[in-house]
Amino acid sequence: MREKCTGPSETHQINGHRVRVIYAAYDTTETRLMDMxxxxxxxxxxxxxxxxS
Structure with missing residues (x-):
């Protein structure tokens, strides 16, 4: 299995819950899908x- 390094992350506030979105390093086709x-x-x-609000 290929090793996927975690990249920068964003923390969002959804309905009072903190949700962390982690961006990972992918090859080009996967990157396009992950961007979407x-x-x-x-x-x-x-x-x-x-x-x-």
Whole structure:
């Protein structure tokens, strides 16, 4: 199995819970998928934050 190094992380506040998103080092195809996934997470966080305020 290939070793995946953890990279920088973001901590989000969702419904009072602290959620930590860790960015990992991937090869190019996986990176593109992970970027899309993280974008979805960020959008979800943003919309849930807006809904609360």
């Amino acid at each position: 996934l993280h974008q979805l997470i960020r959008d979800a966080v943003r919309s849930s934050t807006i809904a609360q």
